[in-house]
Structure formats: structure tokens, C-alpha cells
Amino acid sequence: SFKESLSAPDVAEAIARGWRRVFPQAEVLLRPLADGGEGTVDAVLAATAGERRECRVEGPLGEPTLAHWGWLDDATAVIEMASASGLHLVPRDRRDATRSSSRGTGELIRAALDAGARKIILGLGG
DSSP states (O other): OOTTSOOHHHHHHHHHHHHHHHOTTOOOOOOOOOOSSTTHHHHHHHHSSOEEEEEEEEOTTSSEEEEEEEEETTTEEEEEHHHHHOGGGSOGGGOOGGGOOOHHHHHHHHHHHHTTOSEEEEEOOO
16 A cells, blocks of 8 residues: 555556556556555455455554455455554554554454464565
């Protein structure tokens, strides 16, 4: 993602719009990429037949937050740390690593294991 601005799919669409303006007859295939952070689950699910799942976890400041993860047909879970523990969940004036927790990421891992995951892909971001 492009921190606190556009998602990878939004960037891909903007590039495609510009490309089509110059090359109107071109066939454009969008393949958003992610660096392991925000947008990783969505990028993987867009490229596969996986499904998006959600669960309530503890956010980085201890408050409940709704986080998401991906499930692939081969019992692989795709988890991005940003969904449960990312900067977007912490107001700028409260960003202090010594007072934040990644417990919610562990709760996503637990949810994936409870769902029967045999393999977990964990994206930590860029």
C-alpha cells in the first residue's frame, strides 16, 4: 500500500486509466501487488479463489477491532499484521511502540489455526 493514501488496487486502477488514455485499444490486466503490509490479503485473494474472513481481535492500543485474513482452498491462511496491529489503527498522537501491542496478530493466527490452517503466510509489511 501507499501509507495513509491509496491502496494497491487503487494505484493499479490509476495507472490503468492513464495507460488507456494514451493507448485506448490496449488490453490492461490489473495485478495489484503488496509488500506484506496493508493490502497483502486482498492482493492474494484477487489472484486466487480464496475467501476473506474477519474476526474481532485486540487492537494495538487494547481496544477491540475487526481484522481480516484470507483462506485458500489448500488450508493456507494469509494474514497481514497490519490488519490487526497496523499504524492506521493508532492515532498519530498515540504512536508509541512501547505502549502498543501486536496481540491481535496472534489472535488472527489462532483464528486461522482454529479454522484448520495447515500453512500460514504472515505478511509483516515493508
